[in-house]
Amino acid sequence: MLKNNTNESKRTLSYLFHNDYFNFLSLITVLSGERPIGRLVISKNLISKIASIVSNAGYRAKYVPRSMLSESFLFEGGKNKWKCTKDDIIHLKKNNIYFYISKQNSLIDKLIKYDKVLNIKKIGKMLHYPTCCINKFNKNVEHNCYSEQELLVSAYDYSKNKMQFPFYLNYGTFGKTLILHYPCAYNCKKSIDLAKINLSLVKKVSFEFYKKIISYLKKPVFINENAIVYFKDSGISIGKKYNSKEFIVKGRDYKNIEIFEKGIKADNVFIEGRICYFK
Numbered sequence: 001m002l003k004n005n006t007n008e009s010k011r012t013l014s015y016l017f018h019n020d021y022f023n024f025l026s027l028i029t030v031l032s033g034e035r036p037i038g039r040l041v042i043s044k045n046l047i048s049k050i051a052s053i054v055s056n057a058g059y060r061a062k063y064v065p066r067s068m069l070s071e072s073f074l075f076e077g078g079k080n081k082w083k084c085t086k087d088d089i090i091h092l093k094k095n096n097i098y099f100y101i102s103k104q105n106s107l108i109d110k111l112i113k114y115d116k117v118l119n120i121k122k123i124g125k126m127l128h129y130p131t132c133c134i135n136k137f138n139k140n141v142e143h144n145c146y147s148e149q150e151l152l153v154s155a156y157d158y159s160k161n162k163m164q165f166p167f168y169l170n171y172g173t174f175g176k177t178l179i180l181h182y183p184c185a186y187n188c189k190k191s192i193d194l195a196k197i198n199l200s201l202v203k204k205v206s207f208e209f210y211k212k213i214i215s216y217l218k219k220p221v222f223i224n225e226n227a228i229v230y231f232k233d234s235g236i237s238i239g240k241k242y243n244s245k246e247f248i249v250k251g252r253d254y255k256n257i258e259i260f261e262k263g264i265k266a267d268n269v270f271i272e273g274r275i276c277y278f279k
C-alpha cells in the first residue's frame, strides 16, 4: 500500500505527519503489514479522511467513542494533569474516538473487548509492543505513573548506560517518535528493533519525513516528573545558557535555561532532572 499511494492518501499522510504524528506512525505500521491491527486516537472530523485511506488499502475499520470504553483518560488527566484540564477531558470524551484498523474483523472485536476493560497486558500484546515494555508500563500504572514525564523518567532510570542513548527511542519535539509505546528503558533492544523497522517505513512514505524525524530525534531533552524541555540545538553543553527561542517546554513555562550536570537552572531556580543525549 505504501508504494501505491493515491494523491489523496498522500495528502492525508502528509497532514497526519505534520499535525497528528502518532496517528501517522500508527497507520503506516498497519497498512504496511508490519502489525496485524492498529488503533488510532482521532477526533471525529478525521474519520472520513482516515476511513477512505484505510478502505482504499483493502483494510477494515471500526470506531468507538472513547466515552464507551473503560476510563482511559488517566494518561491525559493523570496526577500531573499537564496535558488536560477537566474541561479538556469532558471535550475528549465527547469528540475523541478509537479508530481500529485490521484486515480481520475478529481482531478488531477482540481489541475493543480488551479496551473496554483496560486490560493493559492483552492490549499491549495485540498492538505489538515488546513484553518487557508492557510489563514495565503496567507496573508504572500500578504506581499511579501515567504522564509522559513520569514514564520517560522511569525509562531513563531503568537504562544502563545513561551517557548517551540511541536516537531510535527518543520521544522528540511535537510528539515525533519511532515507537508507539513507552520503552521500558532508553536502550531496550526490542524497542530499538521496532524503531528501525518503523524508520524504514517512514522513509518509504517520504524521504523528507525520514530526514526530519532523525533530526528531531537526535536533539537532547531534559526530563523530570513535571516537565520536558526539547532543545532545538543538537549540541547542548553544560554551562551554556538558552533563551526561550532555543527550546520548547511541555508542562511548565520557562524563559531561560542554563544547563548543569544533574539538572537545569530555569529562570534562576535550580531544577533537578535528567538530561538525555541521543545519537
Ligand SMILES: [Zn+2]
Pocket: 130, 131, 132, 133, 134, 183, 184, 185, 188, 189, 190, 191
Ligand atoms: Zn522493553
